[in-house]
Amino acid sequence: MTASEIRELLKWLTTDVISFGGGMPDPSTFPVEDIAKITAYVLETYPHAALQYSPTDGVPELRRELAKFVDTYAGIKAKPENVFITVGSQEALEIIGRLFIDPGDVVITENPTYIAALQSWRVYQPRLVGIPMDSQGMIVEKLEEAVKRLKAEGARIKYVYTIPTAQNPSGLTMSQDRRKHLLEVAERYDLLIVEDDPYSYFLFEPIQVTPLKALDRSDRVIYLSTASKIFAPGFRLGWVIANEELVSWFNLAKQALNINTTTFVQYIFMEGLRRNVVLNNLPRVRELYRKKRDAMLAALETHMPPGVSWTKPSGGMFIWATVPPHIDTRELLKVAITKYRVAFVPGHGFSVDQSLRNAMRLNFTYPTFEQIEEGIRRLSMAIKGA
Ligand SMILES: Cc1ncc(COP(=O)(O)O)c(C=O)c1O
Structure with missing residues (x-):
């Protein structure tokens, strides 16, 4: 067994690091009020x-x-x-x-x-x-x-x-x-x-x-x-x-x-x-994530240097970005976190043979719109410096 790269990464995350790492939903999408009512109802109706x-x-x-x-x-x-x-x-x-x-x-x-x-x-x-x-x-x-x-x-x-x-x-x-x-x-x-x-x-x-x-x-x-x-x-x-x-x-x-x-x-x-x-909440959540995807695509377009490319996701939570071949994203991650305070998941672990060394996964659902813009700016600086 080996440690999950994503879980390992979480250890380094302090509040000033902008994370595109995990695959977390935006917490504002959790149906908190519904869950509170339902929880009380379940305990009343089927406690045993x-x-x-x-x-x-x-x-x-x-x-x-x-x-x-x-x-x-x-x-x-x-x-x-x-x-x-x-x-x-x-x-x-x-x-x-x-x-x-x-x-x-x-x-x-x-x-x-x-x-x-x-x-x-x-x-x-x-x-x-x-x-x-x-x-x-x-x-x-x-x-x-x-x-x-x-x-x-x-x-x-x-x-x-x-x-x-x-x-x-x-x-x-x-x-x-x-x-x-x-x-x-x-x-x-x-x-x-x-x-x-x-x-x-x-x-x-x-x-x-x-x-x-x-x-x-x-x-x-x-x-x-x-x-x-x-x-x-x-x-x-x-x-x-x-x-x-x-x-x-x-x-x-x-x-x-x-x-x-x-x-x-x-x-x-x-x-x-x-x-x-679930069905009632979906349209709102989908719209929020679509806007966040668009914000990340726009930030990538604005900040990334030549030689960096990325997918245009039709849905979901992630963008897959490829950087120039001389960059190993595991090495880049160390610098990105310690010097630029931004995190992502290196590509290696997503390939069957660990061969995707110059790629990374970026999550756009968890960070705020401000963090998406600022984090991509920081990431582009890390890539330019690599
Ligand atoms: C493709 C895929 N499968 C499975 C999972 C596991 O999800 P969970 O165990 O939270 O249902 C995830 C979570 O990110 C995922 O992206």
């Missing part, structure tokens, strides 16, 4: 059940509410038995690693991809294979080439991991045609797909996409989402949509991990869904 142990696969009423929510929100048809509740999506990623990976098994991901997914799976010693992306997301032709090559070598491909909408770290979204193509390739080579979807709630452009899970006719997609970005990350609540056999495997793995996701939190989120707190 809400404070008790609960089934490992989740509180049945929440599983029912989520089956409705994923249909209304994303067109995913699921029965309550297909819904499995986790301690955030991070626990689902950990369980997937536990269930599927034996040393040497192949796991295919976008490159770059979510740093903490790689971190949780590395423990199980997979062979990680990264597929390049363009503005439309993972290049499915490259995936097919890799799958052919790997199958010819006799490799055991366990699953393809994708964050198709407003990806972490790039902010890019896979087009609908490419999603269909990805599913065709998965059918042809009998691949399992893990679709991680924390960010489709925050698409800033009028892009028409549906989750892979909504297009999945052969039950080969395991879908993950979370309350972290749309309700409160401190709750640590996520959900998996999968076939019943997989749900029973998840159940076995989770029993030994933590018995159940916090029951009280499940009841609060269930009431939040019943009262439409």
